[in-house]
Amino acid sequence: MRISFTLLLLWLFLFQVNAQPKNVSQSYQLVIGKNQSYPYIQYKSYYLLNLMHEIPDLRKAITEDEVLQKLLKDKTNNAANAIKTCGQDISCYANTIKFSEAEISLVNERLNALYKINNVFGKTLKTHLLPSGCYGLFSDLPEKEVLLKAWEQDAKAINYAIGVYVEGKKPNYPKIDSIAFSQNDKQYPELVASNIMLSVTGDKKLFFEPSMNFALGALELNGRLEAADYEPMATGINQSVVGQIKKTNFNNYKYSVILVPGAGPEDKETELSAGGIIRCRIAAIQYLKGMAPFIVVSGGRVHPYKTKYSEAYEMKKFMVNTLNIPENAVIIETHARHTTTNLRNCIRLMFRYGMPMDKPGLVSTTKSTIPYIEGLLAEGCKKELGYYPYKIGQKLSETEVEFYPNTMSLQIDFDEPLDP
Incomplete structure (x- = not known):
């Protein structure tokens, strides 16, 4: 028996309206960083990366991975080079510090290889990512895929913030959410360069810290810390x-x-x-x-x-x-x-x-x-x-x-x- 197209659309609508993420728990307590400059924005925007920062065993596994450590080193070196060579070119700074498609794929491959059901990555997924509901759109996927999609989402979130609040791209609501700086301001590139310098200064051990810190710093420079x-x-x-x-x-x-x-x-x-x-x-x-x-x-x-x-x-x-x-x-x-x-x-x-x-x-x-x-x-x-x-x-x-x-x-x- 054929189902009319109208009835099919109605069924899909009702399914999506009633869809709820799997394994979400009201007893779950979100992990909020205690020693960060922007803890409330970090956990709200990049929850997987926040967990990598805050859960000792997960942090240790990330910092001990040679591939991810090389990515951190490359990102840090590229940022230092950008400070010397980008001059007045805002896009040069932004593209250096954002995650490229190749870098996103590289991290995907490493997380795919590192994930085991009973190791710290599997346990983080079951005890944090799924019950938090923060990545509910992916909860129907196989568990490993949820981890990968969460990483991709966090990387996209960092890139988006940099795109709007550094490069001046249009946000969803330009009238109320746009960048605070003019791209023609001659002092603006110096602020961006200084933000990159601060983002790689200190003892950074996690591959995403330079990019994430730069994005959070850009929000601060724009006076856009409303999420906190x-x-x-x-x-x-x-x-x-x-x-x-x-x-x-x-x-x-x-x-x-x-x-x-x-x-x-x-x-x-x-x-x-x-x-x-x-x-x-x-x-x-x-x-x-x-x-x-x-x-x-x-x-x-x-x-x-x-x-x-x-x-x-x-x-x-x-x-x-x-x-x-x-x-x-x-x-x-x-x-x-x-x-x-x-x-x-x-x-x-x-x-x-x-x-x-x-x-x-x-x-x-x-x-x-x-x-x-x-x-x-x-x-x-x-x-x-x-x-x-x-x-x-x-x-x-x-x-x-x-x-x-x-x-x-x-x-x-x-x-x-x-x-x-």
């Missing part, structure tokens, strides 16, 4: 909420959270936009009805370009100080830069903070936003993220719609270094 804003949130701005979550009986509520997407102002002097105020008031009504025990306010330092104000931080202040919502009922999500990541990041916090993932959440926002969230947004997520982070539920009103979380949301987004 307010971290560590679970033991900082969200600590009281995390404690309250552990005491909460979610069976007493229809929804786990009420999500409020941010709405940034268009001038640098406004802390909270009129849209943000209205969205907070709409959500507060649902909270006071007892629809959910927690509100998630979501939005980073987005509008206008390089603003100092965080949408979520300002919304929580308004919720607590003006609307009298309990401080331990408002979760701050300070990194989302678009509506796609409002939902994705909310689901990430739900997962990491131990909320039930089989219970729906509620989006509460302005009337004009709901049709987009229940309609076109899902395909926008698929296009930008590579998966559907949620499944839409029932529309309750002109300002409320249900969503069902998908743990694929834990997947790192390699081409969004300000919110990976």
